[in-house]
Structures are given as C-alpha cells and as structure tokens.
Amino acid sequence: MADDRAPRQPRRADARDNRERIVRAARAAFAEQGPHASLNRIAAAAGVGAGTLYRHFPSEQALLVEIIRDDVDALCATGRALADQPDTADALRHWLHAVARHATAMRGLVATHMAAVSRPGTDATLAACHDAIRATGAALLDRARQRGAAPTTVDIGDLLTLANALAWASEQAPDDPGLLDRLLGIALAGLDV
C-alpha cells in the first residue's frame, strides 16, 4: 500500500515546478478521460518519470485531493453568501445543487471522495475538505430549521451524501445533461415541509 505522507511543499525549486506540472496534467487528464486516466500517461504528459509522480503524490487519491481543494473553498464561499438569503429553504436547496454540480465537475471525483470519506486512513486534507463542506451545510440547515423550513430529523451528512449520489448518477449518463437537476428536484421536493 502507498504511503500517503508526501512532502506538501518540496524544498527545491525544480521539484516545486514538477509538482505543478503534474497537477496541471492530471487536471486535464481527469477532466477528459475520467477516473481511469493512467497515472503513467499523466507523468509522461507532465514530462516527468513515473517515480517522480509517485514521489509527489503517492496515490491517485492524493492527486485528486490537490485538484479539488480550490473548488471546495469556492463552494464554502458560496454557502456563506447564501446564508444571507431570506428564503432559507431555497438557500439550502441552492447550495445542495451547487455541491452536486461541483461534484460532477471532475468525472470520477465523487466516487473517490465518497469511498475515501467512509474509510479509515483517509487523507487528512480530504477530511478537512469534507469537514468544511459539512460545516457550511450545517449552518444553512440550522437556519432553515429555525424558520421551520426543514424537518428536524434530517441530517446534513445525509443531505450531502444524497447530493453526491445524484451527482454520481448523472455522471453515469453523460448524454442526459438535465438529469442532475431533475433528480435533485424529485429528491428535495419534500424539504420545505
């Protein structure tokens, strides 16, 4: 099994450069070919050897984490902005849509994320991303609840899992671009009691 402790910031300038090129190549490859993009090919595209790629990112998961970190920040910012909206249920619904859309932005990311979160030994950065999303969602859900706009029994973790599941489903049917919105529409219909 791969050792997930790799230096986050290489000391040498050339290494930082390589790391950056690998991330760029990986972003392109994952977006284009999905989760099964070959790490060997990514290394070649970045102009480095396989050993170098694995030195920087000991696993596919580590690479994905690097790629999604920025997106998560944006998602949390969106959530904070929505917290000012008067219609609390609508804000929550909007945000769950955003979460699902974010999840589908990079094919195969949802599955990796979901699989990782529910398993021990998860990458610390990934766990932090997950916590940030969860906290943002919890704030929106609490606010909706204070206005009686959401059943008190619903858990924010479940809502996020739901959004991710629907994102995954819509990934499976790339020919049906409207699917994600339709599924979210059905699933969240019961949210504003």
Place this chain on the structure above:
Amino acid sequence: MADDRAPRQPRRADARDNRERIVRAARAAFAEQGPHASLNRIAAAAGVGAGTLYRHFPSEQALLVEIIRDDVDALCATGRALADQPDTADALRHWLHAVARHATAMRGLVATHMAAVSRPGTDATLAACHDAIRATGAALLDRARQRGAAPTTVDIGDLLTLANALAWASEQAPDDPGLLDRLLGIALAGLDV
C-alpha cells in the same frame, strides 16, 4: 473489445458444469471483494483456465448479468404483487425500496448496471432486465397517478435512477446500514403530493 456473443447453454455436459462452477465462484467473489474481484482468480477458484472463463463470459458484464437475472425476476414479481395494494403511493415507495435493496445485494453491481445501460452496445440480456424493471415500475407509477398520488411530471426512469444512486451511496458506506432507508426517506418524502 470483447465479443459478447457467447453460447448461452453449452452443448457438452462438461462445459455446462464448468459454466456453473464459474458462476458460483463469481457470485462468491463479487459478494466478498466487490466489483474489482479478479476474473483470473475467479477462474482459478472455479478450477478452470482463464481462457475457459472468457469463453463462457466474454466480459465482466456478462458474468454479472448471469448473476442478477434471477434477482430481477423476483423483483418484478414483487412489483406485480404490490399492484394490488390499496395505498398506491405506498406501493410505489415500497417497490423503490425493494429495487434499491436488490441493487445493493451485490457490491459493485449498481455501478456496472448504470454504466452499461447508458452506453451503446449493452448486453441484450441486461437490457431486457432493465426493461422488465422499468415496465413494472411504470405500472405502479401509473396507478399511483390515477389516484393523484404522484406528480405527473415524474418519470419512472428518473425514479429508478434515483433508487440506484442511493443504493450506490449506501454501498460506499458499509458501516452505516441504516443509510439507504434514511436516504430513500428523504428523497421520496415529496412523492405523495
């Protein structure tokens, strides 16, 4: 790409025997190790060579189809039985639960199924399974609609996709056995308008 036309019923007794042993080994392997169970190992466990496995089942998908066919029949029977129930919305809900539970019975099956259905060149038997499930669900949905117990805009295909998506999500979190029911509860809350 594999040629999916393999003889459904071998002429020779020894071949039928081998085929059966392969299916048994595959069922055990998929249930235990999930979708990534090695076909080589399955062949070895069945006591046949890799070539023999591939002669009977040209792809992993073909093997899975063999395994789920019986389950699909049972699912459709359940659907027909539910058609007599007075509470039409509840019947539909019950059946979607059954679909989701069926989907989680064999780890990794959902993903393979979903991926296959939305792609051209799908195995004919798998397509038939899918059609049977869809028809059963459509009957239940129509009946619910006639009593005004479901929004007229909801499509049975979307409901099935939803059920499969939630099944997939619950597969990702094997430590949380109640997840599937909770997610279905949230997602179907808006169904009895």
Place this chain on the structure above:
DNA sequence: TAGAATACGGAGAACCTCTCCACTTGGCAA
C-alpha cells in the same frame, strides 16, 4: 565552491484483462 541533502527517472515486479491456438474430450453416427 564543495559537500550534503534532495529529487529524478526508468527498469522492473506484480498485478490486471483478454486472445490465441495446439491440444483434449464428449457425444453421435455407423
């Protein structure tokens, strides 16, 4: 500028799926 710390890269180990084809065997016609 020299030495030490750091990073590189590609050969190769160990897996995977799937194909090919020389060989074996079961079932049927005589």
Place this chain on the structure above:
DNA sequence: TTGCCAAGTGGAGAGGTTCTCCGTATTCTA
C-alpha cells in the same frame, strides 16, 4: 462398441496497469 470431429480447454503471452527501488543528477547551503 468404436472412431471421428465439433466443441471445449488451458495456459502462455501481449499489452495494459500501479507502484517501488536505487544509482544518478541537481540544487541549496555553509
């Protein structure tokens, strides 16, 4: 019963994958 041949077998191997190892090269620091 026997012998033929279509049907079936199995494992070597092609070509892919992930990931490791370690001799070599480069950068940083004192």
